[in-house]
Amino acid sequence: MPSVRFLWRSGFQNGKVTKITEGPHSTLPEDEFFDAVETGLDKIEEDMQLRFKLKLQSQISQTLVNVPHEAVAEGEEAREEFGTGAEAKCHTLWPEIDRVCKEQLHYAREGVGQDGNGWQIFADEGEIKMYKREEEVNGLVMDPLKAYHSVHGVTAREMCHYFFMPEFRNDWETTLEDCTILEKISADTLLFLQTHKRIWPASQRDAQFWSHMRKITDNLEPGARDMWVVCNNSTEYAKQESKNGKCVRIFLTVILACQTHLPDDYVKGQPLNRKDLTCKITYCSVVNPGGWAPASALRAVYKREYPKFLKRFTGYVIDQCKDKPIMF
Secondary structure (H helix, E strand, O other), X not given: XXXXXXXXXXXXXXXXXXXXXXXXXXXXXXXXXXXXXXXXXXXXXXXXXXXXXXXHHHHOOOOOOOOOOEEOOOHHHHOOOOOOOHXXXXXXXXXXXXXXXXXXXXXXXXXXXXXXXXXXXXXXXXXXXXXXXXXXXXXXXXOOEEEEXXXXXXXXXXXXXXXXXXXXXXXXOOOEEEEEEEEEEEOOEEEEXXXXXXXXXXXXXXXEEEEEEEEEOOOOOOOEEEEEEEEEEEOOOOOXXXXXXXXXXXXXXXXXXXXXXXOOOOOOOOOOOHHHOEEEEEEEEEEEOOOOOOHHHHHHXXXXXXXXXXXXXXXXXXXXXXXXXXXX
């Protein structure tokens, strides 16, 4: 016989099927809301792992031979202008893109400190340290997040490359349903409409945002060889409606800031291999989820999902790069 919890999740109460939806008047208690979302996320992750295993099996016979120690990017990424914004400067959005990127870079470089500025650590797993500040706007959870991580075997550019380029996003972003490029502003600046899978009982969500990848040349940390960032920010420029007309729109500001570090005893000009590479990562985000969801449930989901996301994404990049030439 079906469990009470299963019937509850299915919207079956008192012998009748009811439609349980997200909202301040939802009949679903907060703990059940979180439990249902958690179950939905687990199912999506299981499906994604299966797809990834099948993809690997189809590639198992492919091998790389005579791989050089270093390589440069190909195609549009190889152009000197890539990562400078030079080709986007004539676009209407450029003043906003440039301003937000500089603001977010400054924000990423600020420490969490111990001076009562409200940062609370909520995840401490090996190299991963995650902090949040609890903030609500009109009853919506909008906690700023700041995460630090360090991984080996990849460069800052490689990490940002896989975060920025849309053709890889389905491989590491588990909830992604559809990603559409609304406008290619330049090779390093794109405008997206991104739709996420619905996770019952929450409403389906989407986001319209620009994404800009940039090389940073000033104020690098001591010992850093280079620094790259990807900044994403919501925009209503050329506003697009949801693809199905039913999505709740997310508003976000995100920066992924990465620095490549080499061994202290490295001598410039020596051949490099991947064991020489360390990538230091700072990830900052502020997300307005739109709609309505219980604050305690939303924070519980964030606490569970953000560390998993960072480990999944960085692990994916390491796996993608391990047999490829190093890209700076």
